[in-house]
Amino acid sequence: MAQENDTVTVNYTGKLDDDTVFDSSIGKDPLQFTIGAGQMIPGFEKAVIGMKVGESKTVTIPAEEAYGSYREDLVQEVNRDELPPDMEPEVGRILQGSMMNGQVAIFTVTDVNDTTVTLDANHPLADQDLTFEIELLEIA
Numbered sequence: 001m002a003q004e005n006d007t008v009t010v011n012y013t014g015k016l017d018d019d020t021v022f023d024s025s026i027g028k029d030p031l032q033f034t035i036g037a038g039q040m041i042p043g044f045e046k047a048v049i050g051m052k053v054g055e056s057k058t059v060t061i062p063a064e065e066a067y068g069s070y071r072e073d074l075v076q077e078v079n080r081d082e083l084p085p086d087m088e089p090e091v092g093r094i095l096q097g098s099m100m101n102g103q104v105a106i107f108t109v110t111d112v113n114d115t116t117v118t119l120d121a122n123h124p125l126a127d128q129d130l131t132f133e134i135e136l137l138e139i140a
Contacts, residue, residue, distance in 0.1 A: 002051050002139055004036040009138040010048065015131045022125065030137055041066045047134060056135040066130045067123035074121040075110070089117045 002008050009032045013024040025031050033039040035048060043061030051057065063069060083089060093109045097119070111118035 002035060002048050002136060004049065005034065007032060007034045007140040008048055008136060009140070011135045011137060012044075013133045015133075016128060017131075022130075032140075041130075043130075044132060044134075047132065048136060051134070051136040053136055053139055056133065058131065058133050060129055060131045062129050063127050066128065067125045068127075070122050070127040075118065076121075077111075077116045077118050080115060080117055083117060095119065 009030045011025045011030050013026055014022050016022055033045075035045050041061065043059070043065030046065070047057065047059040047061065080089070087095075089095075089109050089112050091109055091112060095107045095109065097105060097107055105121040107119035107121050108124065109117060110120045
């Protein structure tokens, strides 16, 4: 049975509440990770603990154990002149930058006007419960 510190290999499909698939390993290489190493969202790791090789299950992971709640403090408005001069911001574009605490963050452009650009550092799946179909293929 899979337990903390085991390196496991799984196939998975992740779905939203409306059954939209947002990620899957099906048709690709299976996913390998070490339980407890912080490589996966906490709810996914918890779901794999106790599974046996060959076992499959479907679990719903609440937002708090996935990508967390949506946080307004991760949304910021910046002056356009703070962006590189050769960059044309457009809604939906993904940018990499630094947070005020110095950490690297991925931002999604959510609004653009003549003087400012709104950047959102929330994960796109923040505030969403996620359902995963998981098949444990191997425990190393």
